[in-house]
Amino acid sequence: METKFVDVILPLPVPRPYTYRVPKDWNEKICEGARVLVQFGKKKIYTAIIYKIHHTPPQHYRAKYLSELVDEFPIVQPNQIELWRWIADYYMCSLGEVMAAALPAGLKVSSETIIMLNHHMEIDFDQLTDREYLIAEALESNEKLTMQEVSDILQLKTVYPIVQGLIAKQIILIEEVVKERYKPKMNDFVTLSPNYQSEEQLKQAFDELSNAPKQMHVLMKLLQLGKTPPEKVEAVKKTTLQKEAQASSAQVKALAEKGIIEIESLEVGRLPSYQSEPGEKQLNEEQQAALESIEAQFEESRKPVLLQGVTGSGKTELYIKLIQKTLDSGRQALYLLPEIALTTQIISRLEKHFGDQILVYHSKFNAQERVEIWQKLLKTEQPKLILGARSAIFLPMNNLGLTIVDEEHEQSFKQYDPAPRYNARDTAVVLSAMHKANMLLGSATPSIESRFNAHSGKYGYAFMGSRHGSAQMPDMEVVDLREQYRKKKMKTHFGEPLYEAVKKALSNKEQVILFQNRRGFSPFVQCNTCGWTPECKNCDVTLTYHKFLQKLKCHYCGYNIPHPKTCPACGSPEVQLKGFGTEKIESDIEIYFPEARIKRMDLDSTRGKNAHQQIINELETGEIDILVGTQMITKGLDFEKVSVVGILNADLMLNFQDFRAHERAFQLMTQVAGRAGRKDRRGKVFIQTFDPDHPVIKQVKKHNYDAMYNVQDHERLNFHYPPYYRLIKLTVVHHDKDLVLNGSNELAGMLRRILGDRILGPEYPAVARIKNKYHRQILIKLEKQLHLGKTKEQVASLITDFNLMDNFKSVRVIVDVDPV
Known part of the structure; x- marks a missing residue:
């Protein structure tokens, strides 16, 4: 019988697939895309995916046998492996890192290290350290301990050195126990x-x-x-x-x-079921014209189409028509949303139309639910609408006919940590091309890159410039905070016009949304005597005060301390809260409008599985009068009774040191303003600012996207930024500050020798230390005409050479292609 070998993808950041030998009685059972268990390293067992079956043994090592065959059918399809390969190549990461992100945790079997006493050895407790003694003592009353249990006993995060010491003294033995994570x-x-x-x-x-x-x-x-x-x-x-x-x-x-x-x-099954309701909305003339234009462009070419429609123009109704046509043709539709907060309202709208044809997939589902969705898609022959956040692009789809990326401008389509640092919007374009599927990008405020692609003919384009039905665009009023403070008309964070509008809306039984893009009660605490401010011990940031927790907390690592009553530096009791976040606004509103029912929507208030849904339901049913929130409330939510929207401090969005700051400020303000007014009620939006003459404020007030685009397009061309140039950001990371300084300088020098003045930096980012690790960044700017693949190979090779240097072997280099 012939000897077979398989190349497998491991869920680890290793540079290539590894080759294993197939036991002869499995020769007819193995298939590409199936899971196998393999031993990698001395003892650890991992789930791997069969990448390739062949007859060639590896040249530089002896192939181990596969440990176990988990599946006798593929759980990952060839088109998924093709997408994984593209992501790994484009975003400069390993196939294993893509696999780790793509597969639900419940499908990844792995082994757990178990320790036990070596009963063939007599323990001399006097020869043990205090920590070793505690472990040995625990093992005398417990037959086995996991590494997590050892960590809990010692109250230490890292226990491997102590365990290794006990192994060396032959006091303990270890074994690897394989655990299946998914249980029906x-x-x-x-x-x-x-x-x-x-x-x-x-x-x-x-x-x-x-x-x-x-x-x-x-x-x-x-x-x-x-x-x-x-x-x-x-x-x-x-x-x-x-x-x-x-x-x-x-x-x-x-x-x-x-x-x-x-x-x-x-x-x-763990998955929710959805019931459809008869009836559908009729499109108005503008919607019908846009739909016909999109369908004609789909017929003419396979190019993605950008649909730009103002807030409230009825883009979702177009999506429904396109999805229905796709499902009727027997194909699948993928609908991507940037945030889980968005799915609550969208699901209820799509549920009424598509019923049990919907599958919803997002990060708030537990590991078991995600496995069931994966398996359902593998088995189903029926056309389905798959609705989800960015990770939904990894689901097994065998007959994709349409992909819709809603709110395509949103940064949350980009994965930051860990690798792969992919952009789901751009990956969806590639996925659609692989499936020969239609691709639609939708937004009221498209990203500069997408609008540029439409302008240059790379994408198709359709436009809707008016709100659906009799609804009008909101009336925008800019409130000059300098004047309000000078005339003493401010009520904490509310200028007089906004305060009076809120009062009037509440008296009319209407709803109000207040936007402040900063969570917490107060951005920082400061001593009025000596100027001391509490900082995180692990990160280079000040701590934010959270009234609900009665603590100062770091938003990067979670470190927190009680609110100090006196200054630890000088002993003064004059320790005061400075600035304001969503929690502080909520507290102040309770003083000015004690009868109002107030809720907050930010990361802190929506951590529970159904917390978003509960807040949105309460707003829809009129149980909330005032909603205070961060950018979560800008995400395409529609509420008929919202008549007033207040942007409490627009300057916070304009003053970032980022070439996209003005684009994002325009998008955020336009999106949050879009929550005001629907149907026959014109909404009112108040933008509070210390700089009412700022160009972006004027562009937002006039709903003038084109003016913003033209300014940004001109600046990007002059200063060599996307869409005219590509960016790759390298971040050098280590807990030793000097090593980061010297390493980043060395790596930048190596890059300059091949790429010249395309290299910017290295420089420290705004937050240079996070979780006790220092960061320094190098930015690579590449002309569009440059061969991107070849340049990436050169950069990857230099990083490998850098990490082989004795001084920098422990230094981590994070690669981010197309950073946002």
Whole structure:
């Protein structure tokens, strides 16, 4: 029998697939895309994906045998592997890092290190350190311990050196235990026994239970819930039966022991089901014209199309028409959204139209739910609408016909850490091309890059310039904060015009949204006597005060301390809160509008699985009068009763040291302003600023996207930024500041020797230390005409050479292609 080998992808940042030998009796069972368990290193077991089957042994090492065959069918399809390969090449990372991001955790089996006492050795406790003694003592009362349990006992994050010391002294042994992460959800169901499914048999059962009235009641409830007649009684969930019959588990069990009922454990899905409702909205003339234009461009070429439609223009109705046409043709549709907060309203709208044809996939689902979605897509032959955030591009799709990227300008389509640092919008363009699927990008405020691609003919283009129905664009008023402070008309953070508008809206039973792009109660605390401010011990940032927690907290690493009553530097009691975040605004509103029902929507208030949905539902049903939030509230949410929107400090968005700062400020302000007014009610938007003559403020006030685009396009061309140039950002990271300084200088010098003045830096970022690691950045600017693939190969080779140098072996270099 022939000897087969497989190249496998490991979920690790290793530079290439590794080759393993196939046991001969598995030769006919293996297939590309299936999972296998492999030993990598001395003992660790990992889930790997079969990448390639061949007959060539590796040249530089002896191939190990595969440890276990997990699947006898592919769980990753060839088109997915092709996409993984493109992501790894384009974003300069390993296939293993892409695999780790793409596969749900529940599909990745791995081993866990277990330690136990070596009973062949006599322990001399006097020879042990204090920490070694604690472990040995714990193992005398526990047969085995996991590494996490050891970590908990010692209250240390890193315990490997201590465990290695015990291994060296032959006091403990270790083993690797493989654990399957995914378990199907099982529920107990109750049915009538086959011996009691006729009227006569059932009468006999009731006679038997004449002295057990509670059990008789359970049986009667089963017949009621299972919809008699007895020969057709449906299975009823055991917990439901117990609840309805007000019975105990023992009473149900007693019926089973008498043979009257049977209890069977069945697999049930974890995924929610959706019900469709009849009826659909008619498109207006502008929507119909845009739809026809998009469909004509799809027919003419396979180019992506950019749909630019002002807030409230009805882009979702167009999406529904395009999705329906795709599903009717027997193909799948993928609808990508940037934030989980967006999906709540969108799901309810799409649910009404598509019912159980929808599959929703996002990060708030647990590992088990994600596996079920993956498996459902692998098995289904039916056309489906897949709705999700950026990770949905990794799902197995065998017949993709349409991809929609809504709010395509959003930064949250970009993955930051860990690798792969991909942009889901750009990856979706490649995915659609691989499937020969139509591709639509939608936004009221497109990114400069996408609008440039439409302008240059790389993308198609469609436009909708008015709101749907009789709705008008909101009235924009700029509030000069300098004047408000000078005339003493400010009420903490509210200028007089905004304050009066909020008061009027509340009296009219209308709703208000207040936007402040900073969470927490106060950005920082400062001593008025000596100027001391508390800083994070792990990061180069000041701590933010959170009133709810009564603590000062770092938003980078989570480090927190109690709010100091006196200054630790000088002892002064004059320690005051400075600035304001969403929590502080919420607190102040309660003072000015005590009768108003107020809610906050930011990262801190929406950590729970259904927290977004709850807030959105309460706003829709009128249970919230004022919603205070960060940029989460800008994300395409539609509420008919919102008549006033206040941007409390527009200057915070304009003063970032970033070439995209003005573009993002325009997008954020336009998007949050778009929440005001719908149908026959014109909304009012107040932009509070110390610089009312700023060009971006004027562009937002006039809803003038083209003016903003023209200015930004001109500046990007002159200063060599996207869309005219490509960027690659290298970040040098280490806990030793000098090593980061010297290493970044060395790497920049190496790069300059091949790329010349295309290299900027190195320089420290705004936050140079995070979690006790220092960062220094190098920016590479590349002309569009330059061969990108070849340049990336050169850069990757230089990074490898850099990491081979004795001084810099421990220095990490993070590569970010197309940083945002």
